[in-house]
Amino acid sequence: MLSRSRVTISQVAKEAGVSTQTVSRVINDRPDVSPDTRRRVQAAIARLNYQPNAIARSLASRRTRTLGLITADFSDYFFTQVIAGAEVEARQRGYFFMLGSTERNVQDEPEYIRLLTERQVEGILFARPSTEPDVRHLVGLLEEGVPVVTTAYHLPGKSLTVVDVDNVDGGRKATRCLTQAGHRRIGMITGSPHWKSVTDRSEGYRLALEEAGLSCDESLVESGDWSYESGYEGMLRLLGRCPDVTAVFSQNDRMAIGAMRALREAGRAIPEDVSVVGYDDVPAAAYSHPPLTTIRQPMQEVGALATRLLIELIDKPDTERREVLLTTELILRESCGAPVPQHT
Amino acid sequence: MLSRSRVTISQVAKEAGVSTQTVSRVINDRPDVSPDTRRRVQAAIARLNYQPNAIARSLASRRTRTLGLITADFSDYFFTQVIAGAEVEARQRGYFFMLGSTERNVQDEPEYIRLLTERQVEGILFARPSTEPDVRHLVGLLEEGVPVVTTAYHLPGKSLTVVDVDNVDGGRKATRCLTQAGHRRIGMITGSPHWKSVTDRSEGYRLALEEAGLSCDESLVESGDWSYESGYEGMLRLLGRCPDVTAVFSQNDRMAIGAMRALREAGRAIPEDVSVVGYDDVPAAAYSHPPLTTIRQPMQEVGALATRLLIELIDKPDTERREVLLTTELILRESCGAPVPQHT
DNA sequence: GTGAAAGCGCTAACAT
């Protein structure tokens, strides 16, 4: 048994008494090899413990079967799940992901992309939110014809394949669950500004209020930044300004949990005094106090589908670009209930 | 501006009126090029929008500057932070990570490793726990001389570089914080069996009890599997068997949060009736009800250091293998306090 | 069904 990877195709060829070409055919599973020759070559491969050199294959074939991954901060549950789904899908199809960045500094992104393309990735998956107003480098990639798929990243007016969750519908489901329970003063704590998911979930909130015949009172809307702290503080501000709120839709679970803490400290019982609905269904949501009603998003599927579409784009570059929205699911738990009876 | 990556070094050479070798020297930042030539070449590179082909460079230089990453499930906070730290460190040193697996099926790991070595990764980082009794493939890698570093994965009797957290000390700190508050009936909920961190944290628990002159009562120890549910159920069992417990050390935060829920449901106030200490300091710990006292681990540093040592191993293969333990920090929050006064 | 020749885009090891 020889040492790893110093065995080359020509040594195998010599060992098997065939040409390198024939060995190549065998390792590429080509049909035009006689069963007998194939067996001899396979035996030689086993004897020498031969492993094809993927770098050399890539150079000759101009295929790397490697994808680039540009991702946000790993502490975000949504994106780690997207990546997990993407990774599984990629390998099932014979591809690998190169970790392009976890995006400490957004301004370095063009550099990351350059490093990825130098490494001949065949396509790039952007698994991060669209917070960056400067998207020239992404537009540049598209113009060069590099296959690109994004999740939760939209480029208005550009032809780009995007896989995302239907956040308008999600925000609507979350809010509707409160209107249907009879709530009339429903607050909202939004995520960071400029995120499309924030705009969309807010839109869903408004739609649900409208459906219930409620007007949209802007003083019921607080903005946070996805963190526990911001949910906590947003809730405190909201309680101060509108002490009559009986329900709150928080645009993610972390802020919802922060908001519940603020409510407890303010002496409001959940859900008796105030109902709370979150968004994401992070594992902690089921074990928060009280367990949190929330919107579950199919994140692994988003990652898997995005990868599938990316590979499709690589195989057939003329495929039309498209935007796919997956649907969410309302998960009912104890944090939400009927409002205190009111004199109507 | 030509299309991406169809420009080769020889086109640049022709454009600049030099040999390909000189271009190669420029892109590799070699000193032996005259300032004037360098400028001419750089101008040609810019004009043609040339990007070196990393695959071709790798084949010729036999260096890929690529590392493989074998990781556990992305839902684990510890490991996602390790990866984030590793990724940053890698790129700072000019390396990339290939995502080797998120380990759905442990038995596929040898296959993942083979695919990574075919792609000529220069080393492999195992960022996952040592749950697998069959480590033949890891031993095989070591014997072939492939640089390997693991985090939280120990191979008894093998010379392997490991970066981990000092879990004995961590378990001791967690428990000592309870003994010093005067608790005498201190329960423990352990993580999944066969994890080294479980053995170590339990060892720390025993040491702290001993230091406090307490005997170790096995009926105070419950075993969980790191999940909320298991913490919840473990706590219920513990309460049933030892209603006199006044404190509990849970070997991670998720189980601690589950345990707190069980305590609330059983009518025990935290920390007045029972104190709780967790482990990990996940973001949710600061916002649990009540906020959780816990042990913070420097996970990103574990990832960064592991990567640094891996690259060191690649650069100097004769470097001695070593085991590095980083220290933890006790984070005091409201879930733990002095016990109910007792007649001594 | 199999093989020979050429080359993928670059760097190493020599030249000069």
Place this chain on the structure above:
DNA sequence: ATGTTAGCGCTTTCAC
């Protein structure tokens, strides 16, 4: 300081 020659390990193309 720069150029020449010879590969890296494989696939592609075209023979036969």
